[in-house]
Structures are given as structure tokens and as C-alpha cells.
Amino acid sequence: MDSLRNPFRFGGEIGAKGLVDRDDETAQVERTIRDGGKLFLIGPRRFGKSSILRTASERISTKGAIILRVDADPISSIDMLVEEIVALSASHLKGKAQQVIDLMRKYFASLSLEVKFDVTAQRWSVTSNIQRTSEPSAAVQHLVDALDGIEKLALAQPASRPVGLIIDEFQRVIELGGERAEAQLRSAVQQHSRVGYVFAGSNTRLLSAMTSNNDRPFYRLGTVRVLGPIPRSDFAAFIIKSLRASGFRAPDPAAVDAILALSEDVPYNVQSLANSCWEELISISADEERILTLEIVRRALVRAVMELDPIYTSAWTKLTPVQQNTLRAVIRQGGKRLSTAPVVRTIGASSSTVHRALGALHDQNILRDDPSEGKVQMRFDDPFFAHWIRLRAMGFDRTG
Numbered sequence: 001m002d003s004l005r006n007p008f009r010f011g012g013e014i015g016a017k018g019l020v021d022r023d024d025e026t027a028q029v030e031r032t033i034r035d036g037g038k039l040f041l042i043g044p045r046r047f048g049k050s051s052i053l054r055t056a057s058e059r060i061s062t063k064g065a066i067i068l069r070v071d072a073d074p075i076s077s078i079d080m081l082v083e084e085i086v087a088l089s090a091s092h093l094k095g096k097a098q099q100v101i102d103l104m105r106k107y108f109a110s111l112s113l114e115v116k117f118d119v120t121a122q123r124w125s126v127t128s129n130i131q132r133t134s135e136p137s138a139a140v141q142h143l144v145d146a147l148d149g150i151e152k153l154a155l156a157q158p159a160s161r162p163v164g165l166i167i168d169e170f171q172r173v174i175e176l177g178g179e180r181a182e183a184q185l186r187s188a189v190q191q192h193s194r195v196g197y198v199f200a201g202s203n204t205r206l207l208s209a210m211t212s213n214n215d216r217p218f219y220r221l222g223t224v225r226v227l228g229p230i231p232r233s234d235f236a237a238f239i240i241k242s243l244r245a246s247g248f249r250a251p252d253p254a255a256v257d258a259i260l261a262l263s264e265d266v267p268y269n270v271q272s273l274a275n276s277c278w279e280e281l282i283s284i285s286a287d288e289e290r291i292l293t294l295e296i297v298r299r300a301l302v303r304a305v306m307e308l309d310p311i312y313t314s315a316w317t318k319l320t321p322v323q324q325n326t327l328r329a330v331i332r333q334g335g336k337r338l339s340t341a342p343v344v345r346t347i348g349a350s351s352s353t354v355h356r357a358l359g360a361l362h363d364q365n366i367l368r369d370d371p372s373e374g375k376v377q378m379r380f381d382d383p384f385f386a387h388w389i390r391l392r393a394m395g396f397d398r399t400g
């Protein structure tokens, strides 16, 4: 039995089989693509955006749709994204190589493409003879040309073959493309009716400002869906079921609830902590009962957090003393009332310095805004980092 595989996965995208909840969101992504709509899917990092996109893509592709899904996070220029989109488009076209090349040249005429099929790698390679440019609005124009090309491609498909363009971590495009990118992209996107667009992103401040301020070009361009946590009852049921499948028992609801609470409901952290609990359980001798208890959850948390000790240490030592104190205050205050005079005093800096520290911590993806009940509170992007800071203050006493 000890050769069982740990059922809790974190880090990669989850496909339809392992996805907990998110039925509404995946259905909405599918609908958007089928209807040639526009959707913004906005949520904190590690909440499951890419998993939703992947699941929806898989489902709608099996129904015959053409899905072009790209991740803007790793790109260093918009032209890279353009080439990726165009190569993906080519891979979906049917016919002999020369036919595909002719079609590509027709759809993407303004990009003066060189399309080749790499036989050994079994994929299309595309190079563009456009002048590579460091001028943002010229690069964004290439992207606009690519989007126009996809619309032409989509118009040539039968109605039963919808075409969707999914751009993950979309805020990167705006970061690279500069202020005018929004207006340039809007005017293209709003003229397209056959391609369904899904823009997903994590940088909630940038993306929510983009879609909710009426002076910004993307305002009301499409539907905005803000991704919240997975309902606890669903996640708890998944954890219990997965533990049972390995022959473990979880009779104490408080222990399962602790996994969700200590992870602040961030799906990545929930899976990571559940994974660590599983490792604790499998290490119990098979003669004994393997039961999830609060004690095991606590031990598993320390194990999961300390595995990341080198990363947290290096992140922590890069922070200024004021930033470190601000993080301690965020923990003490549960992320609330951080700019009030008494809290600012405990941090030991002026309120403008604290304000700047909060901004810098947000920009470094250490803290995020969590709007709820009409107020914005600050949360750790990675709740385990907060646990690490607490453990550190206790001298990493493992018995905590």
C-alpha cells in the first residue's frame, strides 16, 4: 500500500479530472468562446485560473472548437506572443503543408510571415519579417494584425467550429505594450464577432482598474468574472474522498477544516498542505490506524513550510526592515486597519513610509488586496510565507 501515489497535486494546471468545483467558471469560458464573446477572468495567483482555462479548452476542443491558448507570463516582447499565436493558428489548419502556408499568408498578410513545417519537431515554425521593434505601439500593432488574422481564419470556419483566443496572464501584454496598448487592442477586439476572447490575469489591481474604470479603453469591453475561493464544503469533500482512496480516515471535520483555514483557502496551498498531510499519514506504520488529526495537520504544515525555507529566507533577507515590520503587522492585524496611527506606530515608521512599503510588497507579489464586505484588506499571496514568519519568530521550534 505504501507505494500509493500522493493524490494531492500542486504546481501544474489541473485538468477536468482533478478539478474541484469551478463548473460555472469553466462553463462560462466555454460559452464565451462558442458565442464569440469577451471575458476577463481575474483572480489572485494560484487560485486556479489556468486550471479553469485548461479544463474549458479541453472540453470545447473535443466538441470541435479551435482553441489558441497562450501564456503571456514568460514573454519578454509582444512579438514573441505574436509568433506563438500565429504558430498555434497554423497547427490547427487542415490540409497539405503548402495549402496551410497559403492560408496563413492570406490571413496574416500584413505580418509578412515565413511559415515552415519542422518535420523533426512535428510543428509549425513561424518567423515574421516585420521589423522587430522596441517601440511598444508598433509591437502592439503586430498583435492587432494577428488578432485580425485570427478573425479571418475564424470566419472561414463552419459555424460548428468556434475559434477562441485565450491569453493567460494578460496584464503582461499591457505592461509590455504601454498605455496605448489598451486603446489599440480594444478597437480591434470589439470589431471581432467570430473569435471568442478570454483574457485571464492575476495582477488584480492593474486588471480591475483596466476593466472597471470608465475612462479606460477596456471598460465594458466584455464580461468581468472575479475568481473567488473554492467553496470549503467541496474542497473538504475532495480531501476526505482522496484520503479514503488511499486507505486513510478523516473522521474529525476540524482537522480537514484546519487544512483549508491554514491555507487561507488558496487552492495551491490547500493541495500542498493536503499533500504534506498524506506524507505524514503514509509514514505511520501500517499496523496503526492512519487517521488525520489536528496534530498531523500541524506537523504537516511545518513540513510544507520548512521545505520552502531557502526560498522564504532569501525573500525575507531582501526586504527592508520597514517592509519586514509591515509584514509582521499584517500578520498581527489580519491584514486590517494597517494605516491607522497605532498600527503605524508599531511598525516604527511614518505613515507615508508604511504606505510605500505596502505598495512595494504588493508589487513584489508578496501581498495582495482582498476586497470583501466593502473593504480592502491585505493578504499574503502565499499564506505559508506568513506561517514561516511566525515559525521564525518562535525560533523554528518544530514542536511550535
Ligand SMILES: Nc1ncnc2c1ncn2[C@@H]1O[C@H](COP(=O)(O)OP(=O)(O)O)[C@@H](O)[C@H]1O
Binding pocket: 009, 010, 011, 012, 013, 014, 018, 019, 020, 021, 022, 043, 044, 045, 046, 047, 048, 049, 050, 051, 052, 230, 267, 268, 269, 271, 272
Ligand atoms: N479547482 C481546483 N481544484 C483543485 N485544485 C486546484 C483547483 N484550482 C487550483 N488548484 C490548485 O492550485 C494550483 C494552481 O492552480 P493554477 O490553475 O495554476 O492557478 P493560477 O493560474 O490561478 O495561478 C494547482 O496546481 C492545484 O494544486
Ligand SMILES: [Mg+2]
Binding pocket: 049, 050, 051, 168
Ligand atoms: Mg496561471
